[in-house]
Amino acid sequence: MPVPNAPLAEHKKHAQDFLADERFKDPKKVNRPEYRDMTDTPPEEPPETPQKPGKRIAL
Amino acid sequence: MVYRPTFRKQGDGSRCAWQNCGPASQAMASQRFREGKDPLNHHGWPPMPSEIRNAISPNSCGGTTLQELDAGALLLYNTNMWVRYGVPWATFQSLIISGRGAVVQISYSVIHGTKYDGSPNFYGNHGIYVNERRSSDGAYLVYDPLCDHRRSYIPQGPQWWPAALLRRAAEAMPGTAPGCVNASFTVDTE
Numbered sequence: 515m516p517v518p519n520a521p522l523a524e525h526k527k528h529a530q531d532f533l534a535d536e537r538f539k540d541p542k543k544v545n546r547p548e549y550r551d552m553t554d555t556p557p558e559e560p561p562e563t564p565q566k567p568g569k570r571i572a573l
Numbered sequence: 574m575v576y577r578p579t580f581r582k583q584g585d586g587s588r589c590a591w592q593n594c595g596p597a598s599q600a601m602a603s604q605r606f607r608e609g610k611d612p613l614n615h616h617g618w619p620p621m622p623s624e625i626r627n628a629i630s631p632n633s634c635g636g637t638t639l640q641e642l643d644a645g646a647l648l649l650y651n652t653n654m655w656v657r658y659g660v661p662w663a664t665f666q667s668l669i670i671s672g673r674g675a676v677v678q679i680s681y682s683v684i685h686g687t688k689y690d691g692s693p694n695f696y697g698n699h700g701i702y703v704n705e706r707r708s709s710d711g712a713y714l715v716y717d718p719l720c721d722h723r724r725s726y727i728p729q730g731p732q733w734w735p736a737a738l739l740r741r742a743a744e745a746m747p748g749t750a751p752g753c754v755n756a757s758f759t760v761d762t763e
Binding site: 515516518519522525526528529532533538539540541543544545546547548549550551552553554555556557559560562 | 591594595638639640656657659660661663664667668670672678681692693694695697698699700706708724725747749750755761763
């Protein structure tokens with residue numbers, strides 16, 4: 515695999531070769547059994563705590 | 574310079590908004606895929622999370638899969654993504670460096686408490702869009718659909734994430750093969 519600062523052509527070739535490999539199209543073949551191809555829902559957010567005003571310094 | 578799509582937040586008031594991290598990420602990926610050019614079909618342009626959601630599940634909400642997002646975006650915007658699972662990190666890096674954007678699955682538990690955190694209490698599976706890598710420090714330009722500055726401490730829009738953070742978050746998606754990423758990639762636009 516090309517290192518990050520390898521010539522762009524090497525990265526392009528590696529990318530094309532990888533994308534042509536059918537094995538990586540099936541999540542069950544490459545991930546562990548508990549893998550779930552699904553996003554979750556963020557819970558309802560608590561109200562934002564108002565900032566406490568700083569102490570006034572008498573000048 | 575790499576084409577940068579418009580940032581789309583998931584909390585846009587549309588149906589299923591808070592479950593639309595996938596559709597929002599896909600909307601940004603589709604705009605990058607087409608470099609902003611309207612396919613001139615009978616669907617709307619630019620890509621929007623709500624339109625992708627309606628294509629995937631017109632009568633229900635819930636999480637989305639990479640395959641569903643790809644199918645919805647293909648129908649609406651003619652953007653046929655490369656959906657790939659168990660992508661080794663070095664290969665993911667090559668795919669981005671070579672000129673592709675990516676919708677990436679992550680575990681938000683890793684982002685929680687960092688300055689990139691877009692939610693005060695979310696630890697679950699999340700979808701983000703990664704546009705490019707910066708060669709000077711290896712950081713990735715991440716479009717997190719939760720980062721809409723709805724609270725004073727939440728960032729606004731795309732952020733440069735350290736590579737180590739993105740990698741840890743992607744690898745922490747439950748069930749992901751060690752050292753790998755699950756993602757779908759745009760066409761090479763460079």
